[in-house]
Amino acid sequence: AQxxxxxxxxxxxxxxxxxxxxxxxxxxxxxxxxxYVQSPGQGLQLLLKYFSGDTLVQxxxxxxxxxxxxxxxxxxxxxxxxxxxxxxxxxxVGALFPGNQFYFGTGTSLTVIP
Amino acid sequence: EPEVTQTPSHQVTQMGQEVILRxxxxxxxxxxxxxxxILGQKVEFLVSFYNNEISEKSEIFDDQFSVERPxxxxxxxxxxxxxxxxxxxxxxASSEHPSGGANSPLHFGNGTRLTVT
Numbered sequence: 001a002q003x004x005x006x007x008x009x010x011x012x013x014x015x016x017x018x019x020x021x022x023x024x025x026x027x028x029x030x031x032x033x034x035x036y037v038q039s040p041g042q043g044l045q046l047l048l049k050y051f052s053g054d055t056l057v058q059x060x061x062x063x064x065x066x067x068x069x070x071x072x073x074x075x076x077x078x079x080x081x082x083x084x085x086x087x088x089x090x091x092x093v094g095a096l097f098p099g100n101q102f103y104f105g106t107g108t109s110l111t112v113i114p
Numbered sequence: 115e116p117e118v119t120q121t122p123s124h125q126v127t128q129m130g131q132e133v134i135l136r137x138x139x140x141x142x143x144x145x146x147x148x149x150x151x152i153l154g155q156k157v158e159f160l161v162s163f164y165n166n167e168i169s170e171k172s173e174i175f176d177d178q179f180s181v182e183r184p185x186x187x188x189x190x191x192x193x194x195x196x197x198x199x200x201x202x203x204x205x206x207a208s209s210e211h212p213s214g215g216a217n218s219p220l221h222f223g224n225g226t227r228l229t230v231t
Contacts, residue, residue: 034219043118043205043224044157090157094219102147102220105158 004093006105013081014113021076021108023091032094033074035065039087047089050074052067061085086112120206127196127230135191137206146189147207147220148181150174157205163177163189164212164230168231203227 005024013019025031032051036044048059057068065076074091091105127133139146148160161171163181178200180192189208193200203225211218215229 036222044207044222046219046221049219090131102159103202104149104159106156 004091004103004105006089006091006108008108009106010109010111012111012113013085016080019076019078019081019085019110021089021110023074023105024072025074025091025093025103026072028112031074032091033067034092035059035063035067035076035091036104037061037087038090038107044090045078053094057063074104081110081112083096083112083114085108118206118208118221118223120204120226122180122226123224123227124227127228129230131229132192134197135193135204135206135228137189137191137223138187139189139206139208140221141187142208143150143171143208143221144174144208145200145209145212146181146183147204147209148187148191148205149222150202151225152199152227160204161192187230198230201228201230 207220
């Protein structure tokens with residue numbers, strides 16, 4: 001069955017430090033992978049997506065993610081975190097089979113210390 | 115940039131009442147979805163909708179729920195006889211192609227926070 005795991009429920013980093021949020025997926029075919037960010041009281045904003053090709057994808061707000069098929073991972077990274085990056089981050093897998101839907105991870109809450 | 119809009123942003127209702135959550139998807143999108151997020155929990159799939167019919171639904175989406183596209187722009191979620199456990203943030207989303215299809219992420223609205231008292 002399809003699933004997405006985000007092992008870290010909560011991460012705290014200092015402003016200016018680097019960030020890596022982990023995501024592992026389970027899917028029988030080539031996955032379509034996404035990262036969304038949810039600021040407090042807001043909806044889900046797409047940060048970046050991977051469909052095929054270059055396994056390192058660039059997104060908005062200085063984020064990037066790397067697809068590693070051998071590890072079934074799609075970790076999100078940012079070299080220098082800003083206070084405004086504090087939010088909830090969700091990894092998702094898009095699946096056509098068995099049904100047309102996204103599978104979300106449980107999310108990682110990011111706190112940024114000044 | 116086109117957006118998915120949801121109204122109201124916050125809905126309070128008494129247990130047992132019916133609520134209708136409204137969404138206006140992006141105009142050229144053909145696939146529509148409802149998700150919900152109970153406070154502190156993951157985002158859960160409810161239903162997907164295409165060509166005026168449900169294409170997929172989860173176990174959560176039982177007879178209490180229904181969806182409709184009453185006109186060319188709105189996409190609604192109706193919850194009948196609401197229960198306390200229906201309290202959650204409900205997100206509408208749309209996509210140009212089926213989710214997971216080529217270059218077709220879901221675009222989400224800002225959500226409707228439903229509080230059942």
